[in-house]
Amino acid sequence: MSAQRQLHLGAILEGVGTDQQSWRDPDLPGDASIDIDWYVENARAAEAAKFDLVFIVDSPFITPDTAPHFLNRLEPLTLLSAIATQTSRIGLVGTLTTSYWEPYNVARQFGSLDHISRGRAGWNVVTTGLEGAARNYGREENFLHADRYERAHEFVRVVQGLWDSYEDDAFPRDKAAGVFLDKGKQHRLDHKGKHFSVAGPLALSRSPQGQPVIFQAGDSSEGRDLGAAIAEATFAASQSFEDGQRYYADLKARAAALGRDPDQIKVLPGLFPIIAETDEEAQAIARAQHEALDIDKLLVQLGRAFNYHDFRQYDLDAPFPDLTGVTLNSYKGQAERIIATAKREGYTLREAAYKLGQWKSGFVGSPETIADEIERWFTGRAADGFNLRVTRPADFKLFRERVVPILQQRGLFRTEYEGRTLRDHLGLPVPAHRHAPAQAIAATQPVSAEGAEQAEPELAEPAE
Known part of the structure; x- marks a missing residue:
């Protein structure tokens, strides 16, 4: 499996749903979006099925008509830190806007999550699009679209610089000699740019995976340019196989034009399948859901x-x-x-x-049909994997228990984790440390399971 291209799966934990009808499912708790037990249960289920990651979406503005999950949900970093203590392998990806935060805070928060989880953190970089968010952060108007993306690019580079505040061996912690820090291996950033001025250093060492993985969500031309420049994975909004192929080719071509390896950006469209025992039953469910809109x-x-x-x-x-x-x-x-x-x-x-006006599923059918369509997108270079929307309990159970085994039997998806960090799962290298390039180049490959066990203590399985 490690020598061939491998399908990646994420689980978007959406609580009561980002549509307008999932919350009415009789098996879904009405307070799922603020119930930590619901999140932990589903994160553990995704981990048992060997998913790469769980994914938490977010935005800083709502109206009375906003979808149920958006109206009342937990803050991503707090939530993911709690999930981290109850899981041991699955990646933990959270959305945080570059429009209304500061780089130092973000570097500290995601760096802390990466340490808490021992190398499983990922940051989904977004630029807030909703005008109303401005008034929640002391502004009358939102940033202009082009300015949002320019600001985001600088923001991410500042955060990455702060994550490199310490070289990997900066802390000898030599009690006999009384040396806690090798001061020559602490580095100020001293960034002065158009949007930010940040001195540093960050009061936090590098994590087991070097830096959290950078995800990005944005489909405009400016959004794709940003993804091509900074992303290691993108959350794509492809609505058809052909649309997926176009996005995939375009994004990776933009990355290659910037001198990046296109294979180091994983394209993960959203997935909301409708699954039943037969294709006919699934189509009937799809029709009923459509008529209920x-x-x-x-x-x-x-x-x-x-x-x-x-x-x-x-x-x-x-x-x-x-x-x-x-x-x-x-x-x-x-x-x-x-x-x-x-x-x-x-x-x-x-x-x-x-x-x-809705996220329409193009994946409707029996478990075999769903697996066929996933394989078609994967082999046809419309996706490197998928982010599965998780809200209705029965649907998630069917996907884990009926679709995933088919993908595993076909050799498309792992049967066991091969490493411990999110970078290991996604096949991404550890970023070179800007202040110690020779040291970092030797560590540019994902850590093996054996190496990870030697480098990091085993996380105890959470008690039931």
Whole structure:
């Protein structure tokens, strides 16, 4: 398995759901999004199934019409730190915006999570698109789209510099000689850029995986440029196999143009399969879910990409409205895709709401059919893996117990973890330390399971 390309799987723990109907599942606790036991149970289940990571989404603005999970949920870093103590192998990835935080705080928080989890942390870098977030952070207006991405690029580079504040052997901790720190191996950053001025050093040593893994989510041209420059994995919003192939090729070409190895960026689209014993049963479930959709809630979901623009003011059965003058300074890539698709297909507003106002599953069928489609995307270079949305208990159980074994039998997915860090799982190298390149180059390959056991103490399995 280690010599061939391997499928990667993440679990997006969404509590009561980022759609408008999952929360009504009778088997899902109504307070799942703030119940630590729910998160721990599902993280352990994902770990037992050998998933690469769990993924926590976040945003700093809501309205009364926002999806249930967004209305009432735990803060990602606090949550992931708690999950870290109850798991031992699975990666822990959290979303945090570069628009309304400071690099020093972020470096310290994710660096701490990486130490707490012994090398399993990942940061999903986003630039906040919702205008209302500005007023939660002392601003009247959100940053302009281009400025958000320029700021994000500098932000990430500052954080990475802070993570290199200490060389790996900076702390001899020699009690006999009275030497705790080798002062020559502590490094100030002294960054002065357009958006940030940060002296450093960070009061935290490098973690077992060198630095947390950088994830990124952004589909506009600026978002793809940022991902190509800084990401080691991207959360893609591909809605079809062909769309996935285009995104995959484009992102990796942009990375190669920057001198990066394209294989060191893992493309992970979202996955929300509908699974049943037969294809016919799954299609029937999909139809029933479609018929249960609420058009008003779909219009809210559609409007979120346009800074919660109110689509309820338009005639549902008229052509998709002309949005000239409506701000795209929100989720620009998604908004542009909605406009282009509606125009190309000639959608009415009603049709656009049903087809584009929800995360529509293209993976519907029996476990074998779902596995076939996952394999098609993987071998067809539309994805390096998937982030599975986890909310309805029965759906997650079916995927773990029926789909994952098929992928394992086909040699596409691991049957055991080969290492201990998130970088090990994703096949990513340890980043070279900027102040000790010769030392770091020798450690650019993922740590083997044996090496990890020698380097790090075993985490005790959490008590039931």
